[in-house]
Amino acid sequence: MRQVTTTVGLALGLLLCAGCSPDAGHTDVPPTAGSTESAAVASPSPATDPTAELLRRVFVTYNDLNNLALLAHRQGDPTLWAKVDAEAVLDWDLFDTRLRAEVGPQPGELTGKLTYAPGAAIGAVRTAYPRWVLVPVTATATPAPTDAPPTRGPSDADTAVVTLAQQSPAAPWLMVSETRAWGRLIPVGAPGADATADQLRAATVAAQAVGDWLTTGTPRAGLDVQSVLATRATLVQPEGFPVGSVSCSLYRGTPVGAGVNPAVRAVTVGDSLVASASYRCERILPGVPGQTIGWKAGWDRIYAAPVHNTLRQPCVVAVVLVSGLDGSAPTVAGARWGAVLP
Numbered sequence: 131m132r133q134v135t136t137t138v139g140l141a142l143g144l145l146l147c148a149g150c151s152p153d154a155g156h157t158d159v160p161p162t163a164g165s166t167e168s169a170a171v172a173s174p175s176p177a178t179d180p181t182a183e184l185l186r187r188v189f190v191t192y193n194d195l196n197n198l199a200l201l202a203h204r205q206g207d208p209t210l211w212a213k214v215d216a217e218a219v220l221d222w223d224l225f226d227t228r229l230r231a232e233v234g235p236q237p238g239e240l241t242g243k244l245t246y247a248p249g250a251a252i253g254a255v256r257t258a259y260p261r262w263v264l265v266p267v268t269a270t271a272t273p274a275p276t277d278a279p280p281t282r283g284p285s286d287a288d289t290a291v292v293t294l295a296q297q298s299p300a301a302p303w304l305m306v307s308e309t310r311a312w313g314r315l316i317p318v319g320a321p322g323a324d325a326t327a328d329q330l331r332a333a334t335v336a337a338q339a340v341g342d343w344l345t346t347g348t349p350r351a352g353l354d355v356q357s358v359l360a361t362r363a364t365l366v367q368p369e370g371f372p373v374g375s376v377s378c379s380l381y382r383g384t385p386v387g388a389g390v391n392p393a394v395r396a397v398t399v400g401d402s403l404v405a406s407a408s409y410r411c412e413r414i415l416p417g418v419p420g421q422t423i424g425w426k427a428g429w430d431r432i433y434a435a436p437v438h439n440t441l442r443q444p445c446v447v448a449v450v451l452v453s454g455l456d457g458s459a460p461t462v463a464g465a466r467w468g469a470v471l472p
Contacts (some may be wrong), residue, residue, distance in 0.1 A: 131196060131219055131292075131305055132246075150217035160383040181255055181321075185248040185265060188294065188303045198244045199223075206231045216295070216304040217381060218408040218446045219394070221470040225432075228471060232428035245270045251406050252291070253397025262295040262306075262395040264406055264450070266313075287357075287464055288351035291450050293395055293406040307395075307406045307448045311464025312357050315452060319400025329403055329455070331389040333396035336453055336460040337380060337407035343446060344378040344409060352459030358449070365413055365445070373417060378411040378447060403453050404463075411467070413443045433472060445469050 181367050192214055199210035208227040215223055230236065251264040266289050293307040325333070339350040344362060349355050355362075367373045381393035396405035417423035417439050425433055425441070435441060447467040453460035 131215055131223065132201060139363070161288065162291075181251050181263075182248075184255060185251060185263070187225060189246050189248050189267075192294075192303065192305070193243075193245050196246075200244060203227045203230065213302065214304060215306070217306040218448050219305045220307055221446050222468040225468070225470045229428065229469075232431055233426075240271050242272045245272070246292075248344065249433060251321070252316060253399045254323075256324050256395075256397065258324055260295055260297045260301070262293055262397075264291060264293050264395070264397055264404060266291050266316075271393065287312050289316065289464070291316070291406070291464060295395065307330065307408050308347060308407070309450050309464045309466040310447045311450045313461035315357065315461055316450070317399045317402040317404065317452060319402070322400070324400030325396040325398055327390065330394065330396055331454070332457065333403060333405040333407075333451075334380075334389060334391045334394045336451055337391065337394045337405060337449075340407065340449055340451060340462055341378045341380055341409050344376060344411065354459065354461040358462045358465040361447075361460065361467065365411070365447075365467060368415065372416050374415040376411050376413050378409040381408040382409050383447070401455050403455055405451050405453075407449055408471075409447045409449075411445050411447055413445060415441045415443065417441075444472055 195210070196214045199214055202208070202210045203223070203226070206227065208224050211220055211223040211227070230239075246267045246269050249268070252264040252266070255265075268289070276383050287310040289293045289311045291309055291311045294303045296303045336353075339353050340355075342364070343349045343353060343355055347362065347366070362376070365376045380391045382391055391407075393409075394407045396403050396407055398404075415423070422439055423441055424430065424438070425435060433441075434442070445467050447465060449465045450463045451460045452463050
């Protein structure tokens with residue numbers, strides 16, 4: 131992952147008229163040298179907690195490989211990203227490298243190393259394969275970026291949450307989702323057992339409801355989306371543009387395995403179910419009536435779209451949602467979106 135707090139695609143790249151500057155979406159403040167970007171609780175001691183020791187080892191390897199991928203990224207080579215990331219995060223990485231190749235370094239780009247430190251895992255590491263873990267992280271950049279990217283959308287969410295997955299005992303741990311969440315909405319309690327098939331189905335149903343809300347703007351009865359309303363707003367209406375629309379479906383499409391979608395990964399914490407989910411989306415952005423719009427230089431080569439009165443842009447959205455084991459309605463605790471390649 132190139133930078134845990136930056137929505138990939140620092141500028142949407144739309145050109146409507148002189149002086150018009152559309153918004154890129156949910157972009158958060160980047161890490162600075164020696165600072166923490168997450169309000170996550172302190173990590174337990176690896177000497178007394180086997181989960182903490184596992185995460186320590188996983189992130190030592192991840193940091194080493196991710197910094198090699200960062201170096202290759204700066205040279206225009208995206209091939210190393212697949213050694214550290216997958217699914218939504220890999221999609222963001224690949225777009226980011228292509229964009230840099232087309233338009234050059236972006237504001238706030240890291241020039242050195244990026245180090246992730248895990249907090250205490252949310253729930254337990256799943257024991258059955260494929261297994262996963264949801265964990266808050268802090269990131270330290272060395273040296274710090276000299277210029278901060280513009281902040282667009284809510285930046286007060288205080289906890290960066292990533293999901294890592296491992297397909298088999300011999301497979302690497304890969305980052306598959308990353309979002310910025312409100313820590314107060316993440317439950318704290320004793321890690322439970324692996325989520326059951328029924329619980330994974332319930333998490334998939336809840337994630338589908340979030341996807342429906344992203345598409346329609348109308349939440350299902352009981353679905354709490356108050357904390358991420360601004361995220362959807364930046365998707366459907368960049369600054370200076372008429373209201374557009376977005377269409378989203380769960381990242382891997384139709385649920386498989388008796389109603390369980392593999393893009394939805396859930397853990398139990400006390401009497402709560404915490405899940406991460408990702409969606410493949412398309413933004414449809416209209417121009418002002420009577421005017422045409424097109425992509426800025428570089429972006430036009432990525433999307434190969436002619437100047438027209440409507441533009442379409444693929445993107446990926448990642449969320450964290452929390453519900454009760456008793457089936458109570460879910461709350462979306464955090465969300466992030468970023469542009470991806472066609």
